[in-house]
Amino acid sequence: MDGSTAGKSSKTKEAGGVPTSWTRIGTVVGDASTSGYSFILRSLQGKLGDIVATQVEVPAATDGTKRLATVWGRIVDISRTNPFFPAEAAQELADQNVRFLDTVLSGSRDHLEAEVLILGTTFGPDPGAAQLTPLTYPVKPSAEVFYPGADDVRRLLTGDDETKKPPPAKLHIGTLIARGDVEVSMGAKQVVSRHLAILAMTGGGKTVAARRIIRELIELGYPLVIFDPHGDYLGLAEKQKLFPKSRIRTWYPMLRVRDGNVGAVTELIQKMGKRLTDAQQQLFLYLLTNTKATDGEEAAAFIQRMVDHADAIAAKKRKKEQHMDEELESIRLPTIQAAKRSLEFVLANLQQMKGNNERLRKQDRFKGYDFKEMPDPWDAPDDIVSPGLVSIFYLAGYDHLNQSAIVSMVLEALFAHRSTLSGVIPPFQAVIEEAHNFIPSRSEGTDETPSLPTIRKVITEGRKFGTGLVLISQRPSRLDETTLAQCNSFLVLRLVNPNDKRFVRSVMENLSEQDANILQTFGPGQGIVSGQAVRFPLLVKVKFDEDLVSEAIGDEDFIAEAGRWKPDARRKANAESVARNLGGERPGASAGNAGASGPKPAGSSAGAQAKKKPGRRARGGLKPEF
Amino acid sequence: MLYVARKESEQAQAHFVDRLSRIAATIRDLLVNNGLVRSLAYRxxxxxxxxxxxxxxxxxxxxxxxxxxxxxxxxxxxxxxxxxxxxxxxxxxxxxxxxxxxxxxxxxxxxxxxxxxxxxxxxxxxxxxxxxxxxxxxxxxxxxxxxxxxxxxxxxxxxxxxxxxxxxxxxxxxxxxxxxxxxxxxxxxxxxxxxxxxxxxxxxxxxxxxxxxxxxxxxxxxRDPVVLRRLLDKLQRDGVLKKDEAKKVEDEVITYGLxxxxxxxxxxxxxxxxxxxxxxxxxxxxxxxxxxxxxxxxxxxxxxxxxxxxxxxxxxxxxxxxxxxxxxxxxxxxxxxxxxxxxxxxxxxxxxxxxxxxxPAWMTRGIKGQHQVVLLKKALESGDPATIAFAKRVLAAKGRDWLFRPTA
Missing domain, CATH: 3.30.2170 (archaeoglobus fulgidus dsm 4304 fold)
Structure with missing residues (x-):
């Protein structure tokens, strides 16, 4: 349908109560129930995802009175069969390489049967004004099925919102897939208080969808905190001029020890370190508890002081000093060295990740960006959350563990402010991209993830304290099921992985099997929205905000970059100088390189064959993800 | 009977197959020799x-x-x-x-x-x-x-x-x-x-x-091989097959019920x-x-x-x-x-x-249903108990139906 019949008022009625502008598109057949029915669809008169309507008389009371209900439904499946085209004929055509049209076979008598999921019923002339109620009596086989006008569908989707004063805030997300003339919005109140999950495979359009919702929230002036592991949302800062009423701030993380997070920091240090023996662990805990943290001190400095403390203990041990804490008496020197090495390892990693983040921020493409060290969420939460403020935490360069710790610390502090009713910050919405790294399922090793308990707490209690979450993930099956199930609204775009589809069905109560089956067929930006933020599940085409596409952070063209790549001339000159002046090959040079440099000098084979010494594990064993 | 069937079946079947192949070979020869078989290529x-x-x-x-x-x-x-x-x-x-x-x-x-x-x-x-x-x-x-x-x-x-x-x-x-x-x-x-x-x-x-x-x-x-009979007649009319031979072939075909x-x-x-x-x-x-x-x-x-x-x-x-x-x-x-x-x-x-x-069956059922409704309606309108009982009986079943059979 092209919606040509759309837009007509539903004032004019046929005898049965259906507006004359509605087009007849089929007839109900087979077994109908109160949850669904099938109908024979007229050729090219409807498609998957269309909202359709039929009418049925339902008992109003036990005295035999009845009411005429309009039954609204969504086409969830269409099967097409042609009994006049036998399978064996198709096989013969294929075997003989004969064109169907050249034969006498028939292809025109196909039969379209559409399956409809019932959304609910309305009584009376205006679908929008009436409350959508469950169908209590089955649809009648032989009933006519109609394609309603766009206005009627629009009113159905919005209910009586338009008549409310003031109308409730909406987040416009796009249009119905099947009808570009019907716009779809989500209830802003439901999204900010009851959480939203955006799920899609890579390329499915989850960032586009998230940007759409973020934009709508920004335009409402709602405070936002965005945890951005890859810089997908930094472009918003670049487009600040589009949001004159809002401020968009970009923060880089800094782990500082505070009275409120000392536990989290020490736990992080423990998790980042190497596996320790019981004796080493005992010393490690001693160092943690006996190295006094200064409030606001950088975590790296704190660790450095722990290392110094360990050195001091080792020195005392070497001198065999008598005055030592009782806990340290049984600790041997090698144990101290091992614990110290673990701390040094953590320190090196932290510094490396901090450096990574810094290097990323200093790239040319971020030249115009004003990155600031993140404010202390305990001390200055209002620098992160305030009306019209969008805080983007750029987490790139840090590994998952550290990113998770940062999210945990920030959210914990902000939520504490809200839940204790401190009155310092307003309600806010937190957006967590790559949510599977922050709320992983048990099978992913949740012990390593500091943010999991924090997010669980926020998602469970946040509704009461105005702390909403938008969880975004490309691997739903790797998400913590308990946490995800707390989301009351879902926007699910293209998903192909069977585990992901199964998982999504298990957490979305109202996702039908047919809907789950079409997830893999969605194109970019197409998806299904369901939950409390909409009246019933809808297939939507998310609006693409072209003006929000970042000029700095577009899709990198690595092919072009590789083509342009010039090796560093100084590196080459240095290497040649060493080779020329010092001669021979570096011990341990690869056989391939040796072969390429011509005949080996006498005696070199002995060197090449020498057994390699087991080297120390290289520093920075935990590689940060970029 | 089963014993005889088991004992004799194999021999009877072997004989039938043998005769069938002989008859078929004969008829094919007659048709081919006299240009009565044509062929189409599947292309x-x-x-x-x-x-x-x-x-x-x-x-x-x-x-x-x-x-x-x-x-x-x-x-x-x-x-x-x-x-x-x-x-x-x-x-x-x-x-x-x-x-x-x-x-x-x-x-x-x-x-x-x-x-x-x-x-x-x-x-x-x-x-x-x-x-x-x-x-x-x-x-x-x-x-x-x-x-x-x-x-x-x-x-x-x-x-x-x-x-x-x-x-x-x-x-x-x-x-x-x-x-x-x-x-x-x-x-x-x-x-x-x-x-x-x-x-x-x-x-x-x-x-x-x-x-x-x-x-x-x-x-x-x-069971009547009409076309074969006409073909044998034609061969006789054309003077290329003797009457006895035609009769022999026809008898053989009829004997085996082909x-x-x-x-x-x-x-x-x-x-x-x-x-x-x-x-x-x-x-x-x-x-x-x-x-x-x-x-x-x-x-x-x-x-x-x-x-x-x-x-x-x-x-x-x-x-x-x-x-x-x-x-x-x-x-x-x-x-x-x-x-x-x-x-x-x-x-x-x-x-x-x-x-x-x-x-389709649904259409047949529909027509039948309409007729049944009219019959019952007319019987009820007559007011005669015997007519109504008759109408009910004929709509429910026919004659001495199993429905009316006494149970033990």
Whole structure:
């Protein structure tokens, strides 16, 4: 349908109560129930995802009175069969390489049967004004099925919102897939208080969808905190001029020890370190508890002081000093060295990740960006959350563990402010991209993830304290099921992985099997929205905000970059100088390189064959993800 | 009995197979030696594109089987499927219900038959054969681009009519005759409106159109090897086979209960068919009703052959009028349309139109339901308890039904 019949008022009625502008598109057949029915669809008169309507008389009371209900439904499946085209004929055509049209076979008598999921019923002339109620009596086989006008569908989707004063805030997300003339919005109140999950495979359009919702929230002036592991949302800062009423701030993380997070920091240090023996662990805990943290001190400095403390203990041990804490008496020197090495390892990693983040921020493409060290969420939460403020935490360069710790610390502090009713910050919405790294399922090793308990707490209690979450993930099956199930609204775009589809069905109560089956067929930006933020599940085409596409952070063209790549001339000159002046090959040079440099000098084979010494594990064993 | 069956079966079967192969070899030799077997090549890739610009019609009738104690309605419809191979427009295929007739034998104003007759099956058969031929005539009379290059009917082109020349067999109504013959001004008395004469008029008119019309018979019933007999007669007439020899072959075939289809199944190879031979389909004159002999004599012979589309399927009978100029071309079409259904081995166009014209069960049930409602309503209106009880009984079951059987 092209919606040509759309837009007509539903004032004019046929005898049965259906507006004359509605087009007849089929007839109900087979077994109908109160949850669904099938109908024979007229050729090219409807498609998957269309909202359709039929009418049925339902008992109003036990005295035999009845009411005429309009039954609204969504086409969830269409099967097409042609009994006049036998399978064996198709096989013969294929075997003989004969064109169907050249034969006498028939292809025109196909039969379209559409399956409809019932959304609910309305009584009376205006679908929008009436409350959508469950169908209590089955649809009648032989009933006519109609394609309603766009206005009627629009009113159905919005209910009586338009008549409310003031109308409730909406987040416009796009249009119905099947009808570009019907716009779809989500209830802003439901999204900010009851959480939203955006799920899609890579390329499915989850960032586009998230940007759409973020934009709508920004335009409402709602405070936002965005945890951005890859810089997908930094472009918003670049487009600040589009949001004159809002401020968009970009923060880089800094782990500082505070009275409120000392536990989290020490736990992080423990998790980042190497596996320790019981004796080493005992010393490690001693160092943690006996190295006094200064409030606001950088975590790296704190660790450095722990290392110094360990050195001091080792020195005392070497001198065999008598005055030592009782806990340290049984600790041997090698144990101290091992614990110290673990701390040094953590320190090196932290510094490396901090450096990574810094290097990323200093790239040319971020030249115009004003990155600031993140404010202390305990001390200055209002620098992160305030009306019209969008805080983007750029987490790139840090590994998952550290990113998770940062999210945990920030959210914990902000939520504490809200839940204790401190009155310092307003309600806010937190957006967590790559949510599977922050709320992983048990099978992913949740012990390593500091943010999991924090997010669980926020998602469970946040509704009461105005702390909403938008969880975004490309691997739903790797998400913590308990946490995800707390989301009351879902926007699910293209998903192909069977585990992901199964998982999504298990957490979305109202996702039908047919809907789950079409997830893999969605194109970019197409998806299904369901939950409390909409009246019933809808297939939507998310609006693409072209003006929000970042000029700095577009899709990198690595092919072009590789083509342009010039090796560093100084590196080459240095290497040649060493080779020329010092001669021979570096011990341990690869056989391939040796072969390429011509005949080996006498005696070199002995060197090449020498057994390699087991080297120390290289520093920075935990590689940060970029 | 089982013992004997087990002991004797193997020997009997071996003997049968041996005799069958001997008979088949003999008949194949007779046919091949005398040029009575022809062959068509299956060449789909070149054949189908060559049909571009032509149109072909397939015709079949569907009958609603409704039996009620109070009424015997006849519901018949004849569907056509006209297709233009190679046409890429919407006009490539055309499905049409050429005729749809409903009649109640106990109804005074029935449009089909003027009067009642006890053998309902015969009435239905007569009505179906007439309707199908009338539909073929309607298509064959079309002119210009609408005229089909060939019409293929499901079933015999020419049916035996003697069984319908019974005393009291009702004539068709005038309206029905006009509809069949496509002539609104047609007039005729009871004799002219009888099936035997109307069907003859239709066949003559159809033959005269010059449009190639054939009937493809899906299942050849009966044990009489009619076509073989005609072939042996021909060989005798041509002086190439002695009477005794012909008799010997015929006796052997009859002894083993072989009909044309079963015999030719082992005689013919893939794509082969017997040289078409005229067959008079009306049976021995001695069995013709005296009053209809004049008309039956006028019935045309059916130019008959058996075609074996592939090694996997049985040959089937194809009939045409004796004036068909290029039977081979139509048989080529029949072969290629049959090969589109390799397992079924029957023209796919007839399979398509059969599905289209078939009266579905839900429609039959609907008609029956309506009749039942009317019967019960009338009985209730009569107020007579015995009539009401009768109506209930006949609607629930018939006669001494198992429903009424006493239990132990």
């Amino acid at each position: 789909p890739t070149s054949y189908w594109p060559s049909l571009k610009g032509n149109s072909y019609a397939f015709i079949d009738g569907g009958v609603a089987n409704i039996e009620l104690p109070s009424a015997a309605p006849i519901g018949i419809r004849v569907g056509s499927y006209v297709v233009r191979p190679g046409d890429e427009t919407e006009a490539r295929e055309r499905f049409n219900i050429e005729l749809a007739l409903v009649d109640d034998l106990f109804s005074d104003d029935g449009i089909l038959f003027d009067d009642d007759f006890q053998d309902i099956a015969k009435l239905r058969d007569a009505a179906r054969m007439t309707s199908e031929t009338a539909a073929a005539l309607r298509l064959a009379r079309q002119t210009g681009a609408d005229r089909p290059d060939a019409i293929v009917m499901h079933g015999p082109l020419i049916n035996p009519v003697a069984p319908y020349g019974l005393e009291g067999f009702p004539p068709f109504g005038l309206a029905a005759c006009r509809k069949f013959l496509g002539d609104d001004a047609w007039e005729g008395d009871d004799t002219a409106r009888n099936f035997v004469s109307v069907y003859l008029d239709l066949l003559k008119a159809l033959r005269e159109t010059g449009t190639p019309v054939v009937g493809a018979v899906e299942r050849s019933i009966g 009909n044309d289809a079963t015999l030719l199944d082992v005689v013919l190879a893939e794509g082969e068919y017997v040289t078409p031979i005229p067959v008079m389909r009306q049976g021995p004159e001695s069995k013709w009703p005296e009053e209809w002999k004049r008309w039956i004599r006028e019935y045309p012979d059916a130019l008959t052959t058996y075609l074996k589309p592939s090694a996997l399927v049985m040959p089937f009978r194809v009939e045409a009028f004796d004036n068909l100029s290029d039977f081979d071309a139509v048989l080529d079409l029949i072969l290629h349309t049959s090969r589109l259904l390799p397992s079924y081995g029957f023209p796919v166009g007839l399979d398509i139109v059969d599905k289209f014209a078939k009266v």
